[in-house]
Amino acid sequence: MNFKEQIKQGIPAELPSPKTYDPNINHAPKRKDILSPEEKKLALRNALRYFESKHHATLLPEFQNELETYGRIYMYRLRPEYKMYARPVSEYPGKCEQAKAIQLMVQNNLDYAVAQHPHELITYGGNGAVFQNWAQYLLTMKYLSEMTEDQTLVMYSGHPQGLFPSHKDAPRVVVTNGMMIPNYSKQDDWEKFNALGVTQYGQMTAGSYMYIGPQGIVHGTTITLLNGFRKINKDTHGCLFVTSGLGGMSGAQPKAGNIAGCVTVCAEVNKKATQTRHSQGWVDEVISDLDKLTSRVKEAVANKETVSIAYDGNVVEVWEKFDEENVYIDLGSDQTSLHNPWAGGYYPVGLSYEEANEMMANNPKAFKTEVQKSLRRQSEAINKHTAKGTYFFDYGNAFLLEASRAGADVMAEPNLSGRAQSRPSQFKYPSYVQDIMGPMCFDYGFGPFRWVCASGKPEDLAITDQIACEVLEEMKKTSPSEIQQQMSDNIQWIKGAQENKLVVGSQARILYADAEGRINIASAFNKAIEEGKIGMVILGRDHHDVSGTDSPYRETSNIYDGSQFTADMAIQNVIGDSFRGATWVSIHNGGGVGWGEVINGGFGMVLDGSKDAQRRLESMLYWDVNNGISRRSWARNNEAVFAIKRAMKKNPMLQVTLPNFVDDELINNI
Numbered sequence: 001m002n003f004k005e006q007i008k009q010g011i012p013a014e015l016p017s018p019k020t021y022d023p024n025i026n027h028a029p030k031r032k033d034i035l036s037p038e039e040k041k042l043a044l045r046n047a048l049r050y051f052e053s054k055h056h057a058t059l060l061p062e063f064q065n066e067l068e069t070y071g072r073i074y075m076y077r078l079r080p081e082y083k084m085y086a087r088p089v090s091e092y093p094g095k096c097e098q099a100k101a102i103q104l105m106v107q108n109n110l111d112y113a114v115a116q117h118p119h120e121l122i123t124y125g126g127n128g129a130v131f132q133n134w135a136q137y138l139l140t141m142k143y144l145s146e147m148t149e150d151q152t153l154v155m156y157s158g159h160p161q162g163l164f165p166s167h168k169d170a171p172r173v174v175v176t177n178g179m180m181i182p183n184y185s186k187q188d189d190w191e192k193f194n195a196l197g198v199t200q201y202g203q204m205t206a207g208s209y210m211y212i213g214p215q216g217i218v219h220g221t222t223i224t225l226l227n228g229f230r231k232i233n234k235d236t237h238g239c240l241f242v243t244s245g246l247g248g249m250s251g252a253q254p255k256a257g258n259i260a261g262c263v264t265v266c267a268e269v270n271k272k273a274t275q276t277r278h279s280q281g282w283v284d285e286v287i288s289d290l291d292k293l294t295s296r297v298k299e300a301v302a303n304k305e306t307v308s309i310a311y312d313g314n315v316v317e318v319w320e321k322f323d324e325e326n327v328y329i330d331l332g333s334d335q336t337s338l339h340n341p342w343a344g345g346y347y348p349v350g351l352s353y354e355e356a357n358e359m360m361a362n363n364p365k366a367f368k369t370e371v372q373k374s375l376r377r378q379s380e381a382i383n384k385h386t387a388k389g390t391y392f393f394d395y396g397n398a399f400l401l402e403a404s405r406a407g408a409d410v411m412a413e414p415n416l417s418g419r420a421q422s423r424p425s426q427f428k429y430p431s432y433v434q435d436i437m438g439p440m441c442f443d444y445g446f447g448p449f450r451w452v453c454a455s456g457k458p459e460d461l462a463i464t465d466q467i468a469c470e471v472l473e474e475m476k477k478t479s480p481s482e483i484q485q486q487m488s489d490n491i492q493w494i495k496g497a498q499e500n501k502l503v504v505g506s507q508a509r510i511l512y513a514d515a516e517g518r519i520n521i522a523s524a525f526n527k528a529i530e531e532g533k534i535g536m537v538i539l540g541r542d543h544h545d546v547s548g549t550d551s552p553y554r555e556t557s558n559i560y561d562g563s564q565f566t567a568d569m570a571i572q573n574v575i576g577d578s579f580r581g582a583t584w585v586s587i588h589n590g591g592g593v594g595w596g597e598v599i600n601g602g603f604g605m606v607l608d609g610s611k612d613a614q615r616r617l618e619s620m621l622y623w624d625v626n627n628g629i630s631r632r633s634w635a636r637n638n639e640a641v642f643a644i645k646r647a648m649k650k651n652p653m654l655q656v657t658l659p660n661f662v663d664d665e666l667i668n669n670i
């Protein structure tokens with residue numbers, strides 16, 4: 001059977017032989033054994049409903065074993081034999097181009113070079129799932145290979161509910177992931193209902209088929225650093241950035257530091273992680289001795305070098321040593337995995353990596369005490385630096401939250417006057433969205449727009465890079481001063497994109513653009529497709545964006561009217577995208593900060609050079625950005641008020657309710 005035939009058959013009528021567990025693949029950790037014996041029976045019954053009854057006796061012991069051994073039923077036996085990667089779109093079977101493009105995106109998310117735990121269908125973030133099991137994958141691909149432009153595939157947390165009649169302007173796929181009744185949305189609810197096989201954690205771009213490998217995070221981190229240095233009015237050259245973590249996302253920091261042009265010191269306790277990033281060329285030098293590190297950093301800063309240095313050890317030691325040695329840190333952050341502090345996300349100072357791992361498993365109580373002690377020490381050292389002028393920000397990793405829980409001195413001064421604050425902050429230091437990404441990017445509508453060349457040809461990507469660059473350069477000529485900097489940053493990024501060799505998996509690119517930029521770039525792509533210069537293009541974005549995500553401690557942490565705990569924006573966004581022309585839409589519970597903590601959504605849109613595609617892109621991209629700006633403006637964010645007024649001036653059809661500002665004196669005196 002060739003590739004197309006295999007896709008079209010879905011779940012094979014005759015079961016393939018069982019697969020052996022490949023220890024060379026990075027596998028998901030064993031999940032919590034949370035189900036009662038009765039619930040385990042229910043999980044097995046749920047899994048078996050994908051198969052004809054004649055197979056049940058064979059599959060039952062196998063699935064039972066998976067549930068006992070791994071905490072989940074992945075149905076490993078069903079994993080296809082063919083290589084998993086984003087093929088050129090023409091290689092997929094199907095009756096409509098849009099559905100073929102979605103097959104490409106699904107396979108990219110499961111590509112071994114891209115996915116974190118490919119056999120468990122996890123793309124990134126430890127539990128960011130595309131599907132819960134291989135039966136769902138096979139069935140979904142089959143539906144996609146059969147669907148026409150008059151049908152919509154409905155996806156319930158990885159499970160393909162089926163094809164439903166719709167129309168050509170409807171989304172081809174509607175995805176929901178982890179949508180729960182709110183009272184059942186705690187961490188253990190995910191464990192339980194995921195083990196039962198009825199829900200999954202889709203992260204952001206994992207469950208929505210829009211992951212593009214590490215490029216997204218390199219770009220986001222570069223933009224954060226550039227704007228961070230701007231925030232403190234400093235040129236990157238000759239300035240020092242100190243942080244930690246060379247893992248999944250954190251590993252982008254030294255590369256981003258190099259693109260920005262500063263000296264970066266990134267501490268990492270896990271030698272394997274350091275080696276990986278060093279061998280990939282993502283960090284330039286590795287130093288294990290604190291004295292050597294100090295003299296090397298002093299030299300690099302004095303010579304205004306662009307260099308990234310990994311410190312092979314604990315980040316607390318770096319903060320303390322640089323304080324003792326008076327090494328001035330311009331910008332500081334932390335990217336240990338403090339969203340997961342007790343199970344390997346944060347390694348306490350004073351213990352070796354091995355000692356910490358041992359204590360974590362055998363004496364979790366003592367380990368917790370060590371973590372909290374270490375967080376207090378780290379905060380104390382950071383405070384000494386900030387007293388000297390260092391600008392420290394939380395990188396969305398829950399550093400300040402966990403440090404505060406550990407009793408560290410990181411809380412904001414109490415508001416002694418008792419006067420109302422228009423922008424209250426819980427912590428001494430801001431989060432990266434509060435101070436940097438929110439006001440400097442999201443409020444103006446700038447966010448992570450991305451595209452994939454469906455032909456799979458690097459030449460197509462090079463042409464799209466050039467087109468995007470020309471569009472932005474043209475727009476910059478007449479852009480208002482408020483957004484000139486963002487335009488320049490992204491022009492610089494796209495110019496260096498080919499040279500920085502950022503493609504892993506599909507031929508994809510990311511840049512930050514506002515609504516106008518996204519529409520202009522997409523229109524230029526559509527025209528180039530029509531003229532036969534390039535093949536089809538798939539548009540999308542990260543969920544970490546202006547409008548798609550309601551997350552009170554991240555994407556919407558710079559919303560100060562109380563509405564940061566609501567999720568109307570994300571829900572409105574996905575509904576609005578779906579009737580304005582998205583090819584597929586998704587809405588998730590969880591993503592970045594955890595299950596129950598965020599509602600986030602995204603879209604995909606196939607451009608084929610047609611007039612329909614042009615109409616759809618104009619309508620949908622406009623809404624997809626201006627929805628969030630209008631909400632940010634209503635929350636009284638000045639930058640968003642500016643952006644939405646500008647949008648209204650350009651399009652009289654847009655009429656947004658604007659906030660009236662209350663005089664501080666009036667409010668504060670009540």
Ligand SMILES: NC(=O)c1ccc[n+]([C@@H]2O[C@H](COP(=O)([O-])OP(=O)(O)OC[C@H]3O[C@@H](n4cnc5c(N)ncnc54)[C@H](O)[C@@H]3O)[C@@H](O)[C@H]2O)c1
Nearest residue numbers: 245247248249250268269270314315336337346347396397
């Ligand atoms: N980069 C971003 O834009 C971004 C955005 C939001 C959130 N985050 C958060 O950043 C965190 C990191 O993500 P990741 O994917 O890199 O996780 P990861 O677990 O892959 O990497 C974290 C690394 O930190 C190292 N580490 C832990 N404690 C240390 C210590 N005391 N000193 C030195 N090194 C230490 C670990 O060994 C690990 O390699 C997560 O909490 C994530 O949610 C990142």
